[in-house]
Amino acid sequence: MPKSVFLSALCLFVLVTSSITSASYFWSSSEPQVSESLSEPKTVKKIPTVFTGTVEYSFVSSVLDTGVTPTEVKSLLDLTTDHFNVLNQASKGGQFAFKTDMDKKKERFVRAFYYKNSDKEFYAYRGNDNQIYDQDGFQFNSLSRLQMPFKRHYRISSSFSLNRRHPVTNRITPHYGTDYATPVGTPVLAVAPGKVLVSRHDHYAGNYITIKHGNGVLSRYMHLKKSKVKRGDYVAAGDIIALSGNTGRTTGPHLHVELIEKGIPIDYAKTMRDFNRRESWANRSRSMQAVNMFHTLKGDLNQQTIALATP
Numbered sequence: 001m002p003k004s005v006f007l008s009a010l011c012l013f014v015l016v017t018s019s020i021t022s023a024s025y026f027w028s029s030s031e032p033q034v035s036e037s038l039s040e041p042k043t044v045k046k047i048p049t050v051f052t053g054t055v056e057y058s059f060v061s062s063v064l065d066t067g068v069t070p071t072e073v074k075s076l077l078d079l080t081t082d083h084f085n086v087l088n089q090a091s092k093g094g095q096f097a098f099k100t101d102m103d104k105k106k107e108r109f110v111r112a113f114y115y116k117n118s119d120k121e122f123y124a125y126r127g128n129d130n131q132i133y134d135q136d137g138f139q140f141n142s143l144s145r146l147q148m149p150f151k152r153h154y155r156i157s158s159s160f161s162l163n164r165r166h167p168v169t170n171r172i173t174p175h176y177g178t179d180y181a182t183p184v185g186t187p188v189l190a191v192a193p194g195k196v197l198v199s200r201h202d203h204y205a206g207n208y209i210t211i212k213h214g215n216g217v218l219s220r221y222m223h224l225k226k227s228k229v230k231r232g233d234y235v236a237a238g239d240i241i242a243l244s245g246n247t248g249r250t251t252g253p254h255l256h257v258e259l260i261e262k263g264i265p266i267d268y269a270k271t272m273r274d275f276n277r278r279e280s281w282a283n284r285s286r287s288m289q290a291v292n293m294f295h296t297l298k299g300d301l302n303q304q305t306i307a308l309a310t311p
Contacts, residue, residue, distance in 0.1 A: 050297070052097040052304045059090040063098075068108075072100055075109040079132065082214045083140055083193055084115070084122045085234045091117055095304065097297040112290070114297040123297070125290035132214070135294040137286035140214050146191050146271060147237050149221065149257055150182070157181040157254055160267035167251050176265035177222070177258040184225055184253045186244040190235040191219050191257070191268075199227045205256075206248025209241055216262035223248050223256055 051066040063073050076098060080086050090096070094117035101111040112125040123135040132140045139145075158164070158179035166173045194213035201207050207224040225245025235241055246253040259268040 049100050050300055052300050055090050055092055055094040059087060072108055072110055076113055079110055079113055079124050079126055095301050097301045112293045123294050125293055127287050133287045133290035137288055137291040149189050149191055154180040154182050168249055177256040178269040179254045179256050182244040182255045184245050187240045188221055188242040188244050190237055190239045190241050193236045196229045196231055196233045199230050204249045218260040220258040223250050
């Protein structure tokens with residue numbers, strides 16, 4: 001057989017065999033397969049956005065063990081720093097959950113954080129407006145969330161006034177606080193969560209405390225018998241921070257409470273009297289995303305607790 005005829009016959013055989021094989025490859029009912037000519041869709045790896053964990057020896061290392069980056073850890077600390085000293089207050093065995101998100105620069109950050117141990121619970125959520133919200137959806141330390149500095153009622157012995165005649169000097173001097181007629185030794189409560197900036201003695205103010213609450217809000221408590229906090233401490237709303245007294249320049253036992261917003265003294269008692277109006281405003285300003293995320297993270301942490309308890 002001539003060589004050219006042989007090669008032609010061989011090519012025809014290969015073509016026919018290939019066609020048969022290809023048909024079998026596509027249509028075999030016993031072994032369904034996918035043509036190599038049709039590439040399979042690539043599986044996109046889903047990046048987790050909710051993380052849970054338990055504090056071991058170090059809070060930061062425990063968070064890193066969840067798989068997040070140091071940049072995301074820094075974002076978490078930025079979220080909590082003005083409201084909860086997580087590095088000092090997170091104890092071994094404490095549980096945490098947090099949610100990450102992507103910003104406009106396509107960089108990941110911590111959107112929400114929840115922590116609990118046997119005697120403490122903390123939650124913070126960063127809204128799209130960059131404000132920090134609590135589990136009820138209210139901005140941290142907004143004036144609509146203030147509390148009274150006592151567990152019971154005490155009469156006002158001297159009100160906020162820019163034209164008050166001072167009872168000791170008899171001169172017209174602004175009175176930037178509200179005085180409550182409290183017996184010496186009355187427990188004094190923080191009116192909002194925050195960080196203690198000052199805890200010391202002054203000739204005029206006596207023993208006094210200043211607390212930074214965030215959003216430009218400060219509270220100050222004067223003429224104390226004894227302070228129960230020191231500079232740098234973090235306090236929750238309602239924590240006992242001192243005992244009222246009669247120290248400094250006074251005419252009798254009382255507690256002097258000041259409220260400062262962005263450097264301007266404001267009337268604390270009037271602010272509290274306006275509670276109903278502020279509460280109505282606050283409800284309109286609530287972040288339901290913060291509330292929903294709180295329940296999500298808390299639920300995830302409960303599931304982790306159940307999983308760890310299951311043999």
